[in-house]
Amino acid sequence: GPTVGVLALQGDFREHAAVLRSFGADVITVRRPEELERVSGLVIPGGESSVIDKLSRMFGLADPLKAAIAAGLPVYGTCAGLIMLADTVLDGITGQQSLGGLDISVRRNAFGGQKESFEVDIDIAELGEPPVHAVFIRAPVVETVGERASILGALADGRVIAVEQGNLLGTSFHPEMTDDHRFHRRFYDRVLATDFAAS
Ligand code: GLN
Secondary structure: OEEEEEOOOOHHHHEEEHHHHHHHOOOEEEHHHHOOOOOOOOOEEOOOOHHHHHHHOOOHHHHHHHHHHHHHHHHHHHHHHHHEEEOOOOOOOOHHHOOOOOOEEEEOOOOOOHHOOOEEEEEEHHHHEEEEEEEOOOOOOEEEOOOEEEEEOOOOOOEEEHHHHEEEEEEEEHHHHHHHHHHHHHHHHHHHHOOOOOO
């Protein structure tokens, strides 16, 4: 299959790599621009977005990542990865930047800290039955959705936790921690359909 990258600056990148390998993808970890150049799709994992931001700039990856996103690279961001893909970050640390791409604002730690972590089943119409079992850990919430982005999922109270825009997909929660990999499958199908490296 195509080569898929997992941004491996910080966070739970190994779990994402295992899911993608189960689809038959050739998975590489991405820490340098040369590695980014080899991939047809990228997952940005959960972790700590302020750290991922800082390291991506230190490693000279932030600008190449922004360029790849603008050129249509399929990217799936979970939790901190969703924050990295948001055009606007609310409650970031001082000077925190994102890569952007998704026409949304996200609020970091919107549900509170580690002890406010929770799991819930969410109906995602685009994925059909059964509902997705979603794990939220110091999760962000999508606070505003611009007209270029579309909502894939929301909590019962209406708070948005899954969005899509072109080749960009983002979830507040962590499917790599469950056995339900339909979001990764949706991303990987997009990778297969886009054939980014060949374009
Ligand atoms: N709270 C973290 C952040 O702001 C995200 C938590 C996670 O990725 N599980 O980056």
